[in-house]
Structure formats: structure tokens, C-alpha cells
Amino acid sequence: MSRIGKKPVELVKGVSATLSGQTLEVKGPKGTRTFTAPDDVTLILEEGSVTVKPRGLSKRARSMWGMSRSMVANLVTGVSTGFKKELEIQGVGYRAAAQGTGLKLSLGYSHDVNFVPPADVAVTAPKQSEIVVEGIDAQKVGQVAANIREWKKPEPYKGKGIRYKGEYVFRKEGKKK
Structure with a gap:
């Protein structure tokens, strides 16, 4: 189980996110960034946070789970503080x-x-x-x-x-x- 993947990514003040399929677009004061998640994970956009869930229990799905969560967190950090x-x-x-x-x-x-x-x-x-x-x-x-x-x-x-x-x-x- 991924300890990193379990934590939801909180959207800080001034940052908004839109989800279309497997592509997440994050907008903030510094700019706009997008991330297309692999098919092994599911992105869930809730109010004020983004959660990443694995599809299945394969080794690849579990490794993509933590990596995808880190990528989403880097998007939010990049567009808010850089x-x-x-x-x-x-x-x-x-x-x-x-x-x-x-x-x-x-x-x-x-x-x-x-x-x-x-x-x-x-x-x-x-x-x-x-x-x-x-x-x-x-x-x-x-x-x-x-x-x-x-x-x-x-x-x-x-x-x-x-x-x-x-x-x-x-x-x-x-x-x-």
C-alpha cells in the first residue's frame, strides 16, 4: 500500500482544478499545468482536494498510485508558489x-x-x-x-x-x- 498515495492533495487558496477523463488541469497565480494520469489509477476531484486511487492491486498500479499523487502535488505547488x-x-x-x-x-x-x-x-x-x-x-x-x-x-x-x-x-x- 502506498503511504504517499493515500493522502489527498489539498488545493490551496487561489488554485483551481478541472478533471476531464484522465487529464487534470491545475490553474493558479503562476500559470497553468496539466497532467495525464496513467490508466492504472483513477483521479477523483472533490471539493478542495484531488484524490488518487489505484485500479487493481498489481505492482504497476501500486507504483503508479504514489507517483501520480506526487505529480499532482507538484502541479499544485508549482502553480501556487513555484x-x-x-x-x-x-x-x-x-x-x-x-x-x-x-x-x-x-x-x-x-x-x-x-x-x-x-x-x-x-x-x-x-x-x-x-x-x-x-x-x-x-x-x-x-x-x-x-x-x-x-x-x-x-x-x-x-x-x-x-x-x-x-x-x-x-x-x-x-x-x-
Whole structure:
């Protein structure tokens, strides 16, 4: 039995949902998102909440039950408050600057890196050493943050590179004399 799937998803103030067949459309102050549930689960729209129920007791139905409930919860969170990932840049001469809708990164290469995010994801640089990725889709926000981090992962000797805020980088000792 799915412990996550049992809980109904409460629709917060300012968020409305409509259900047509297996497709759930959620509207909120930040935008509109849709989710089409697999055939193994049933979506039930009650007043102020969405409940997910499995169709049968097969292993696939039970796994889709918890996953579908998590997806519906992410829809509600995305259209109401949105998702946010913060990145830190460490290293001498490494910096980021917002350039239009994109980002200009100086990461020690012979050229600057111009990063253009998808249209529904906002990337800002409040400081030269910080990058903030925001949007209503959790998967896209995480993927854009991972793509930015991929340009210069933190290295283990000096810790230089792009890391998630609060990420611990295991440091190695340099060579001995």
C-alpha cells in the first residue's frame, strides 16, 4: 500500500482544478499545468482536494498510485508558489551575470559561456557568485540547474566550480613533497 498515495492533495487558496477523463488541469497565480494520469489509477476531484486511487492491486498500479499523487502535488505547488534552485559559484575569476533572459558565465575557459534557458524557466544572478533558477515545473527547474552545473562541476582539490547551495564537496589532499 502506498503511504504517499493515500493522502489527498489539498488545493490551496487561489488554485483551481478541472478533471476531464484522465487529464487534470491545475490553474493558479503562476500559470497553468496539466497532467495525464496513467490508466492504472483513477483521479477523483472533490471539493478542495484531488484524490488518487489505484485500479487493481498489481505492482504497476501500486507504483503508479504514489507517483501520480506526487505529480499532482507538484502541479499544485508549482502553480501556487513555484520551484526554486540556488547555485553557488566558487573560484577566482568565476562569475555569472544575467544577460537578457539568459546567463553569461565566466568559468575559466578561453571564452564566456552563454546559457539560454527554456522559455518557462527564469534564471537570474542576484550576485556574481550566485545563480537562481525558478519556474513552475519541478523537472525543468532541476534539469536547467543541472545543465548549468555541468559546465564546471566542483573539483575536489580546491573546490572551484558551480555547486548547489548547501552542497558538500568532498575535499582531497594535494600531493605530498
